[in-house]
Amino acid sequence: MKKEDKIAIIGLGYVGLPLAKSFSKYYNVIGYDIDIKRVNDLKKNIDRNIDVDLKDTKIVYTINEKDLKDSNIYIITVPTPVSNENIPDLNCLENATRMVAKYLNKGDIIIYESTVYPGVTEEICVPLIEKNSSLKYNVDFFCGYSPERISPGDKNRHLSNIVKITSGSTPEIASKIDTLYKKIIIAGTYKATSIKVAEASKVVENVQRDVNIALMNEFAIMFDKMKISSSDIFSAAKTKWNFINFSPGLVGGHCIGVDPYYLSFQSMKFGFTPELLLKSREINNSIPKYIALKVMQFINEKKLIKEEAKVLILGYTFKENCADIRNTKVEQIKIELETYSVNVFTYDPYVKLPYTNLEIDPFINNEKYDIIILAVSHNEFRNYTIKDFNRISKEKLVLLDIKGLYKFSTWTL
Numbered sequence: 343m344k345k346e347d348k349i350a351i352i353g354l355g356y357v358g359l360p361l362a363k364s365f366s367k368y369y370n371v372i373g374y375d376i377d378i379k380r381v382n383d384l385k386k387n388i389d390r391n392i393d394v395d396l397k398d399t400k401i402v403y404t405i406n407e408k409d410l411k412d413s414n415i416y417i418i419t420v421p422t423p424v425s426n427e428n429i430p431d432l433n434c435l436e437n438a439t440r441m442v443a444k445y446l447n448k449g450d451i452i453i454y455e456s457t458v459y460p461g462v463t464e465e466i467c468v469p470l471i472e473k474n475s476s477l478k479y480n481v482d483f484f485c486g487y488s489p490e491r492i493s494p495g496d497k498n499r500h501l502s503n504i505v506k507i508t509s510g511s512t513p514e515i516a517s518k519i520d521t522l523y524k525k526i527i528i529a530g531t532y533k534a535t536s537i538k539v540a541e542a543s544k545v546v547e548n549v550q551r552d553v554n555i556a557l558m559n560e561f562a563i564m565f566d567k568m569k570i571s572s573s574d575i576f577s578a579a580k581t582k583w584n585f586i587n588f589s590p591g592l593v594g595g596h597c598i599g600v601d602p603y604y605l606s607f608q609s610m611k612f613g614f615t616p617e618l619l620l621k622s623r624e625i626n627n628s629i630p631k632y633i634a635l636k637v638m639q640f641i642n643e644k645k646l647i648k649e650e651a652k653v654l655i656l657g658y659t660f661k662e663n664c665a666d667i668r669n670t671k672v673e674q675i676k677i678e679l680e681t682y683s684v685n686v687f688t689y690d691p692y693v694k695l696p697y698t699n700l701e702i703d704p705f706i707n708n709e710k711y712d713i714i715i716l717a718v719s720h721n722e723f724r725n726y727t728i729k730d731f732n733r734i735s736k737e738k739l740v741l742l743d744i745k746g747l748y749k750f751s752t753w754t755l
């Protein structure tokens with residue numbers, strides 16, 4: 343790489359910001375986002391997502407696209423969600439691509455990190471770039487794809503210690519992109535044989551997790567009906583060397599619960615319906631309803647009047663130890679319970695009003711609840727004892743523990 347290489351990161355979220363920070367140790371980095379509040383926060387070194395330490399970083403933040411014109415490497419890390427009908431929504435990606443195309447110069451490289459299905463970079467983005475610039479693919483400009491594998495909130499695995507898959511539109515560009523990432527990834531890189539392979543590898547990783555979790559969820563429901571503890575069963579099964587250690591649970595967020603729809607969308611365009619993948623999505627999406635029905639079962643057993651029952655849900659984010667509430671399935675549990683007119687109270691130390699309706703930790707309040715659901719295993723919840731739970735329970739503790747966090751739970755998924 344040239345010393346004067348100037349990297350522009352487009353989209354400064356969970357993926358883009360740590361990337362900008364890492365590259366800024368070695369290159370001139372400009373960070374661009376369309377969210378003015380986000381950019382203003384970052385200019386003050388504030389990251390409200392996962393509190394990335396931005397002290398002493400030399401990133402230039404901007405909301406002005408014209409500031410991008412001197413860059414020669416563009417890395418796009420914008421959201422790739424699905425529509426309400428679970429169809430890939432490529433609007434952000436296409437907008438970012440069109441915008442970058444306006445500022446491209448001969449020899450520039452665009453690298454995509456957003457999660458997509460195989461074919462998006464070369465079949466959707468490249469034609470857009472050609473149309474919005476006067477440049478020709480693999481003659482005047484080049485592309486690459488390098489999927490992100492970070493898991494925000496995980497203190498042990500971060501950008502630099504996870505092997506990074508890289509790829510490029512020509513062998514030379516693939517090597518150049520690989521060298522670029524090697525500079526910031528201590529764990530090393532893996533050069534995929536093509537952009538499509540790199541794109542597919544990312545969705546495959548997440549589909550595999552989704553399918554495995556769906557199987558665990560199916561086991562959990564099956565053994566719940568048989569009244570055998572599924573966690574005891576998994577603990578026993580785990581003693582075999584080749585048992586794969588997945589847990590049942592809620593699958594929310596913007597990755598595992600979304601990426602399978604990207605792959606199935608493309609697969610169906612090629613005339614193949616991936617049955618296992620789609621069924622797994624269905625199973626995982628049904629878990630909030632199952633939890634709500636379980637709560638109703640306890641309400642009936644306790645002979646409570648459902649309109650007077652108070653249910654406390656601990657945790658609202660889609661995963662532990664971070665503030666990310668995108669596509670959280672906890673909200674779904676709440677909505678399901680509210681259809682039965684149950685009073686639902688939600689608390690999450692990472693999430694403020696108006697998303698949750700309790701601001702103060704219920705363990706330090708005087709309120710009491712009929713049923714408590716542990717939905718997210720934030721570190722803040724780990725040390726609560728049976729005494730603490732008894733203190734906030736109206737009568738005998740009924741604790742539904744989705745994450746299997748406590749030994750004294752009434753019920754575990």
Ligand SMILES: NC(=O)c1ccc[n+]([C@@H]2O[C@H](COP(=O)([O-])OP(=O)(O)OC[C@H]3O[C@@H](n4cnc5c(N)ncnc54)[C@H](O)[C@@H]3O)[C@@H](O)[C@H]2O)c1
Binds near residue numbers: 419422437438456457
């Ligand atoms: N968060 C993760 O753990 C994770 C892990 C691996 C892959 N991914 C993938 O990476 C991509 C980004 O995810 P994220 O979690 O960082 O999203 P995010 O929502 O945290 O950040 C995306 C940022 O892009 C900005 N943006 C949207 N449109 C833009 C545009 N046209 N130009 C410039 N900025 C724009 C948004 O304002 C936002 O700040 C997605 O495809 C996601 O699936 C995310």
